[in-house]
Amino acid sequence: MDLRLPLTTVGLCLAVLISGCSPSDEKRPQSLEEKTAQFEKSLDAIQDPKLKDAVANLGGSLLLLERAQQKLAIKPITTEYGEDAMALLKHYPTPQALVDTYINGLFVLRKDSSSDYLTDLQPVFPFNFNMPSEFPFPHGLEWQSVTLSNKKVIPFQPEWSETDPGIQLSPSSSSLTNPDDLTVAYPFVEGEEVDNKNQPQPATLKGKVEVIAPRKVFTFDLTHKDVGQTRTDDNISVTLRALEKNYAEVEVNNSTALAPDVSDTPLNPLIVQAKDTTGQFLSRSGSINEDAAHIALYQKQLAEMQKQTAWSDAFEKQLDDEQQAFEHKQTHHYTKVYFNGPIDSLEVNVLDFSAVTVTRKELELAVRRFDRNTTDKTIQSLNLPVVVYDDQAAAWLKGSTLDEEQLKKNIHVNQSVEDASAARIEFDHPKSFNDELLGTSFSPGDTPVTFFTQDDKGKRGEPIELPPEAFEIDPLHATITYDLTLFPETPAYAVGSMPLFLANIAKSSLDTQKLPKGLELKGNALVVDQKVFPAQDWRFFAKDASGNYLKEILAVSHDASAEGPAMVEVHYFYGQPTSLETYQRTNLNTVEYGFEVKLDKAENPNPVE
Template structure:
């Protein structure tokens, strides 16, 4: 993913990005020119004596180089189709933008994560909507933590980073967690050589903070195709123009004739949410976007040139730059986006967030710290009351995997190989993980699959088979890998022919009204309790719908066991909302599909 907005990173990040990733021969000239520009720019920094001026020039110049790098990379990226979900489907489930905000805030709760450390306890704020970049929560929002209250009633204030010199208990952001950037850590004092049982420490009981969200007064949707290029579309105070629509990208300009509402503050939120479908009607994933128009880039280049003429940084010069930027932004009534997609674009769906009217929602949070382990030894079902309803918009396409055919499975296989390590050269037979794979389970019995390596004849085609000892290669069906040791080959192999087993589940779908649940299934508020003797998790899955007919999003699942690592007694699935209908999916059979292959082998590089 690549989304570029100013202000961007410093020259350090820019140089790192320039060093990363290869380029096709046709892009080598652009790449060389850019590397020359970067080298010249870095050299020019060495001659600047004033550190403040040097930093300012490095930041802005680095940003412009990074933008150029991003443009080149996005323009030269091969077009490979990749489908995703409708990332804005959630906007359609709520009657107003404000209802979406209320769901976002009221659905927040805090989990205590399991810890094997004597002096660290991680807290995970769980939001009802999962967004990956660049689809972060679409409205301007902020979350500030204030303190954690411990079981001995002591209040520990939040601090931005952990202090090595603070001898007390601390609450700070988790430094090591990239997958959950909102996680927090309660750190207990660590005394070298003294074992401190975490259980003997005062435990976190509740977390306090504040959350603010600005909801736009209106969200408009525009459906656009090639015939709309160059035509202005106006609805009320919003005017949208599709400037270009090419194979894998779209350029859009939007103008709002009204000023931003005062509730938005100094922030300038991105009002354009752009999605694309291909000719199949499926949504394409984004490969990145550039959100700076040529006029904006020209303005920043002009500012950089001014900076480079200075001998020293001064308050007066800083004020002059800030005033220029403010004046320029004031003149900019339009928003620009050039969005690239993974696939060939047929039509666009553009959602415009109109912040000319807006509502600011601010709420003080005092959230209990809850503990739900994936495996629990408790006999009773813990409640997880949830005041909001959230739907799982990806469930329908995920569940299509229940009816996967042998042909579809075979066609989804991709083959890659590596000969970097001659003693462990390998071929990988990969396929996208589907609902069918999820229900295949762990019992995968497969008979021996024949594999034969061949030399090449004079024409470069398949020649004679090579006699090999059994330890020369290994086929691992579970991982989908064929590993071979070239050092044990009497002559260089050029082809390999054989088959590898794939596994296909036969899945039976059923529908159950929650008012008539069979023995082994029970519903306690928003929690579905599944007896593991009647419906073992290895071969059963359950999806819940509410009265609207939409799938409910599962919050989390807990497997209750009689003893640690013992047999599961019952599983509990918690949902955002009240289930009225369950869909059951049972694996009734498991078959092995032999995937036949002939692979022309890459030659190892001669040392």
């Protein structure tokens, strides 16, 4: 919920909507529902379609802004931790080094498709841009063409054409999570079978990339003592307007004008993070990025709009000129950020775009093939000229020390009674590294459960005698499914014991210069003999000389034939490993989780009479 009203939008401001009320109404603040109803009524009176659309656009945005403010203000303060949004930048000495890593770490994988007429291409980026602020630098990537194995060049087109009879390169329609994925589509001929292997295959993908790096990133550490104070470093000044229990208001001023290369580029130069007393980063619940000056501009433009009877090009230019003049006068950036938990300290990061480095590069990337499972005996090289660290590894590996009490404490009981014939009780817990090493050799043992009625005092009543088919227990998924239509009485409680599973995990460290038999390092690739280190029992994490975990690029399992060598798994890393951490499951324990669950009521259980 990060809300910013675009200054290019024109429309109706909430404050002016209120100004049309009668004197008696002014004494009582309007509710959001009343404002919405009045706003919709005012829209009906506008005859000109363009003017009406403009009013609806900004008016709706302002209503959404107020609704978000109210929702964030009353949201219960529940502690929830997140990741360090600046971890990526902290690994590189300069912003430009991060840009170079982003560009030089990019490669293209060929992926199998479900159709012989399609071949999918997946650009693989060294970074996942999922931090709260997204990738902080302005960047653009444009694909141009693919060159096939027969030297034919297929230009990129923004969408697949049903009428184009040739080979096409267009965005993939099957990948919603990876918007940069592409598909090479071969022509379909009715009645003719096509073997994809005989088609010319994609060999290289061409494109161009542009990234703008700021001059510098400034970091300010603030606490409650800094409220109302301004801290300055070089040309950057930060003012902490407010720091309440779960939100902060911050204003940043840059005394130097923006570089010409980004003067018209939307920027997010301000990244605010918070920590609680444990020193952990709190996750964000939302932010508001409009201050009083912006709202005042919208109020002024509304007054001008209300004098109009129709939209015109001259009026539109007038509004645009006002907005541009306002922007040029603004030297500050404002944000009000809400966090999930009580704030102890703030980390305010400011990207200085008063000077920038623009990197433009023509890309010609070989299309590589690394199937997750292959019978190929040759171990391919995938040594990229970049180093990328895995900042989530340390937190993930804390699951290796999970104990019985921690596991029980994290159990969440969820119920579903929408389908009376398949009501469910689920014993869920946050997935951890321990779950990854549970293996498949489960022995749950007995899983007793008894259903009870409710007595006159609302407490647990008598047990209910049930036929075996009335309920089913799935201990491997920690789920109980029961059929209310087979219950002679309405159940109110379920009491029993659900088995949970906990791995004993042994950790050790290895120098890559002294690896035991079954482990071999070939450049940046760790080759693991599955006969010595079976995958269901072992995990490997690599570090370089900095002591940071290296991010794994991908893994390939080489499944050998009967007369071939032992099956091996190859793990490729962004960087050169100098040490390994090994994690071995030494035992699997069953933990009995005793429960008494107050059952949710189904609307129409239809019990047996």
